Amino acid sequence: MSDLVDLRSDTMTRPSPAMRRAMVEAEVGDDVWGEDPTVRALEQRGAALLGKPAALYLPSGTMANQVAIHVHCRPGDELVCESRSHVFFYEGGAIARLSGTQVRTLEAADGFPTAEQIAAAVRPDDPHFPRSRLLVVENTHNMAGGRVASAARITALANTARSHGMKVHCDGARLLNAAVALGCDPAELVAAVDTTTLCLSKGLGAPVGSLLAGDAAFAAEARRARKAFGGGMRQAGVIAAAGLVALDEGPALLAEDHRRARALAEGLAALPWADVDVAATESNIVMLRLAPDRAAPLLAHLAEHGVRAAQAGAGRLRFVLHRDVDDVGAARCLDACRAFAP
Numbered sequence: 192m193s194d195l196v197d198l199r200s201d202t203m204t205r206p207s208p209a210m211r212r213a214m215v216e217a218e219v220g221d222d223v224w225g226e227d228p229t230v231r232a233l234e235q236r237g238a239a240l241l242g243k244p245a246a247l248y249l250p251s252g253t254m255a256n257q258v259a260i261h262v263h264c265r266p267g268d269e270l271v272c273e274s275r276s277h278v279f280f281y282e283g284g285a286i287a288r289l290s291g292t293q294v295r296t297l298e299a300a301d302g303f304p305t306a307e308q309i310a311a312a313v314r315p316d317d318p319h320f321p322r323s324r325l326l327v328v329e330n331t332h333n334m335a336g337g338r339v340a341s342a343a344r345i346t347a348l349a350n351t352a353r354s355h356g357m358k359v360h361c362d363g364a365r366l367l368n369a370a371v372a373l374g375c376d377p378a379e380l381v382a383a384v385d386t387t388t389l390c391l392s393k394g395l396g397a398p399v400g401s402l403l404a405g406d407a408a409f410a411a412e413a414r415r416a417r418k419a420f421g422g423g424m425r426q427a428g429v430i431a432a433a434g435l436v437a438l439d440e441g442p443a444l445l446a447e448d449h450r451r452a453r454a455l456a457e458g459l460a461a462l463p464w465a466d467v468d469v470a471a472t473e474s475n476i477v478m479l480r481l482a483p484d485r486a487a488p489l490l491a492h493l494a495e496h497g498v499r500a501a502q503a504g505a506g507r508l509r510f511v512l513h514r515d516v517d518d519v520g521a522a523r524c525l526d527a528c529r530a531f532a533p
């Protein structure tokens with residue numbers, strides 16, 4: 192159904208005409224041999240955008256996060272993150288499977304633990320304990336509803352962790368959404384962390400791929416881990432070309448997604464059966480709470496109106512705005528919700 196309004200995720204974006212053209216025309220080589228000029232161009236562009244010396248192109252955000260964790264942590268080490276973090280919640284147990292690292296979770300309503308919580312979670316240097324090795328922060332925070340943390344806040348968290356000898360990784364799947372919401376340079380948001388990811392395949396609209404950035408020594412180790420995890424790709428310029436176009440076209444469109452998300456949140460908040468925190472709708476994600484037994488009927492009602500949303504826990508639905516949903520599509524979603532009679 193071509194005019195389906197698909198708000199399940201910003202991964203639902205289709206490659207734009209310019210991306211498809213760039214893919215057809217991409218110059219390529221064997222990237223495992225370091226010979227794909229388009230991948231190299233994307234990695235250099237990503238490093239500059241993220242303010243880090245080096246960046247790697249990987250097939251997915253999950254692999255980018257897990258490669259970073261694998262490079263930072265040894266088996267038996269401990270990683271600290273918020274309890275609904277993607278790395279812990281949505282990556283198939285990969286931290287345990289691939290790195291033998293254990294996770295200590297902290298609760299934070301908006302997705303960002305305080306510096307005090309982090310300091311309190313650090314283990315003493317004693318053979319009874321695992322080593323506290325890594326803090327992972329997620330900006331924007333998906334399951335908290337696309338919440339955004341400022342550079343000052345990330346810097347405070349990172350400095351606390353680093354003062355205890357920990358490394359800091361940012362899951363920046365939607366880092367550009369955070370930068371656009373704050374009106375700042377994305378590099379500022381990750382200046383205090385050691386490594387960061389950036390998904391090209393979410394709101395930026397590329398069909399495939401994520402970037403992982405850090406210093407040169409990290410990048411060299413990450414290349415080895417990427418190969419070992421099966422992420423060494425050959426003529427990957429074919430897909431990296433779309434990533435370059437995503438970086439050209441995408442960022443300017445994110446502000447529109449945020450505006451539509453806010454308008455949708457405001458419209459939903461006026462419905463008597465819906466609980467939406469408008470002020471907490473800071474980027475492109477709208478979280479709707481409702482009575483748990485109404486979630487499935489609402490999803491079915493929306494589907495009848497050509498609108499799709501996703502379940503995000505019991506009594507909670509997620510609507511994600513992205514470049515393939517325009518004002519008409521967003522209005523169709525709100526109208527369909529208004530017509531819902533629970």
Ligand SMILES: *Cc1c(COP(=O)(O)O)cnc(C)c1O
Binds near residue numbers: 277329364393
């Ligand atoms: C989507 C996402 C990822 C990685 O996703 P892939 O589907 O593996 O590319 C990582 N972190 C967050 C917060 C995400 O939303």
